[in-house]
Amino acid sequence: MAKPLVPIIVKLGGSVVTYKDTLFKPNISVIDRLVKEILKANIESLIVVHGAGSYGHPVAMEYKINDGYKSPDQLIGFSKTRQAMMALNKIIIDAFIEQKLPAVSVQPSAFIVTDKGRIEGFDTTIIRKLLNLKMIPILYGDAVVDKTAGFSILSGDQIINKLAVTLRAEKIIFGIDIDGLFTDDPKRNPDAKFVEKITFEELQALFDKIGIADTIDVTGGMYGKISELIYILEKWDKAVIKIINAKQKNRLFNALIDETIICTEIRRR
Amino acid sequence: MAKPLVPIIVKLGGSVVTYKDTLFKPNISVIDRLVKEILKANIESLIVVHGAGSYGHPVAMEYKINDGYKSPDQLIGFSKTRQAMMALNKIIIDAFIEQKLPAVSVQPSAFIVTDKGRIEGFDTTIIRKLLNLKMIPILYGDAVVDKTAGFSILSGDQIINKLAVTLRAEKIIFGIDIDGLFTDDPKRNPDAKFVEKITFEELQALFDKIGIADTIDVTGGMYGKISELIYILEKWDKAVIKIINAKQKNRLFNALIDETIICTEIRRR
Numbered sequence: 001m002a003k004p005l006v007p008i009i010v011k012l013g014g015s016v017v018t019y020k021d022t023l024f025k026p027n028i029s030v031i032d033r034l035v036k037e038i039l040k041a042n043i044e045s046l047i048v049v050h051g052a053g054s055y056g057h058p059v060a061m062e063y064k065i066n067d068g069y070k071s072p073d074q075l076i077g078f079s080k081t082r083q084a085m086m087a088l089n090k091i092i093i094d095a096f097i098e099q100k101l102p103a104v105s106v107q108p109s110a111f112i113v114t115d116k117g118r119i120e121g122f123d124t125t126i127i128r129k130l131l132n133l134k135m136i137p138i139l140y141g142d143a144v145v146d147k148t149a150g151f152s153i154l155s156g157d158q159i160i161n162k163l164a165v166t167l168r169a170e171k172i173i174f175g176i177d178i179d180g181l182f183t184d185d186p187k188r189n190p191d192a193k194f195v196e197k198i199t200f201e202e203l204q205a206l207f208d209k210i211g212i213a214d215t216i217d218v219t220g221g222m223y224g225k226i227s228e229l230i231y232i233l234e235k236w237d238k239a240v241i242k243i244i245n246a247k248q249k250n251r252l253f254n255a256l257i258d259e260t261i262i263c264t265e266i267r268r269r
Numbered sequence: 270m271a272k273p274l275v276p277i278i279v280k281l282g283g284s285v286v287t288y289k290d291t292l293f294k295p296n297i298s299v300i301d302r303l304v305k306e307i308l309k310a311n312i313e314s315l316i317v318v319h320g321a322g323s324y325g326h327p328v329a330m331e332y333k334i335n336d337g338y339k340s341p342d343q344l345i346g347f348s349k350t351r352q353a354m355m356a357l358n359k360i361i362i363d364a365f366i367e368q369k370l371p372a373v374s375v376q377p378s379a380f381i382v383t384d385k386g387r388i389e390g391f392d393t394t395i396i397r398k399l400l401n402l403k404m405i406p407i408l409y410g411d412a413v414v415d416k417t418a419g420f421s422i423l424s425g426d427q428i429i430n431k432l433a434v435t436l437r438a439e440k441i442i443f444g445i446d447i448d449g450l451f452t453d454d455p456k457r458n459p460d461a462k463f464v465e466k467i468t469f470e471e472l473q474a475l476f477d478k479i480g481i482a483d484t485i486d487v488t489g490g491m492y493g494k495i496s497e498l499i500y501i502l503e504k505w506d507k508a509v510i511k512i513i514n515a516k517q518k519n520r521l522f523n524a525l526i527d528e529t530i531i532c533t534e535i536r537r538r
């Protein structure tokens with residue numbers, strides 16, 4: 001049997017693929033450009049995970065889906081959150097198909113159960129088979145059933161954590177709407193310094209510093225993201241993680257082909 | 270722990286929820302009416318499975334998805350088939366949400382693998398949890414990865430077979446576009462006789478008689494459907510199956526509340 005392909009994992013953040021401040025508004029021109037950059041990079045094995053942006057987040061917040069099941073009134077909100085995410089997922093996959101890239105939706109909530117918000121088991125059989133067929137599985141942050149809480153929000157970042165560790169991915173690219181990690185939120189603090197390279201230990205220190213102030217979105221914002229990065233590096237020391245600004249032209253392309261770009265690179269050693 | 274609810278399983282055939290002869294045309298008025306009938310029947314525990322109709326079938330046929338993987342050219346067809354089914358699924362779930370029924374998509378291809386077209390394992394954990402939360406899981410015929418063939422078409426009817434047997438469903442309603450089973454295809458043979466009640470043995474005899482002439486759709490048409498009914502009754506002798514004409518007003522409602530209607534009823538004894 002052939003050696004299994006090691007996929008590159010790309011996250012397309014919710015603030016990249018949607019207009020975060022306008023309900024249900026995809027950023028079609030950015031989506032199309034990113035898909036063309038992926039096509040141009042000609043990657044042998046790829047998994048894409050996208051965020052929720054103005055699709056899943058506002059609905060999930062309105063119905064407090066991330067607090068778990070408290071009352072029957074939330075159920076319709078759970079339905080609506082899932083529908084919103086399917087709608088965004090369909091738009092993104094259409095952009096891949098438009099470029100003749102055989103992307104397929106793999107609905108996280110159909111195969112992942114969480115317990116207190118954390119993934120319980122993670123069967124990659126189907127994803128591996130899709131990769132073997134040279135298809136591009138596309139997953140996303142989703143509203144899932146939770147063993148303890150009834151339901152919860154599963155972030156795309158947590159999915160990436162599981163995928164990266166389970167599939168031994170060596171290159172993981174997080175596309176966000178700023179250039180990478182900063183010592184503070186650059187949108188609010190002009191003194192925030194850009195972090196070009198960071199080790200595991202430094203990342204942990206930064207994590208403690210950021211604290212939980214930055215939790216405006218239901219998946220914990222940058223704080224949630226960094227905690228998932230720490231999980232990856234703890235369990236899989238060959239992972240090289242790049243946080244890039246996917247709203248800037250060719251950053252994703254250059255990250256995919258290992259060109260030097262402005263980004264934050266995180267590795268264990 | 271409370272006794273698990275036994276769900277009623279409803280199939281909405283592809284020829285019911287779409288216009289079979291017009292590509293990607295949902296039958297919105299029929300979908301809306303059926304959802305209202307489900308609402309009115311006030312079912313405690315329900316699973317809905319829908320067919321492909323003019324969404325999945327034409328695309329799957331064009332790319333010969335049901336023949337399994339033969340060439341890379343098919344991959345984009347696999348993507349397109351999945352996208353088409355997601356689009357139809359979204360329309361149907363929107364109709365449930367419109368009536369404030371908390372329906373949620375459970376994408377079959379994200380958790381089911383087939384081997385030579387038959388389901389391998391079938392984890393109902395998530396479906397059970399959704400039912401416990403009083404949500405309505407909505408599944409559908411889909412294009413799935415296949416252990417031997419690379420990929421294949423998984424019919425909604427085969428999904429119902431697995432759901433019915435695994436969850437010990439006692440009432441399974443197949444909504445199609447004719448009144449029930451006939452001794453031959455009533456659309457082509459005016460001498461075809463309607464079958465009101467049929468035992469397991471008679472069904473097997475009918476199955477042998479119909480043969481494989483009626484296999485115009487990729488999932489085997491009525492022949493495929495009957496073979497799944499036989500599987501259900503072989504493995505689960507308490508199943509009561511009703512085949513109804515879901516295009517006729519109130520047939521689904523009356524079937525759900527056990528009113529006498531024109532239909533074909535099939536039971537083991």
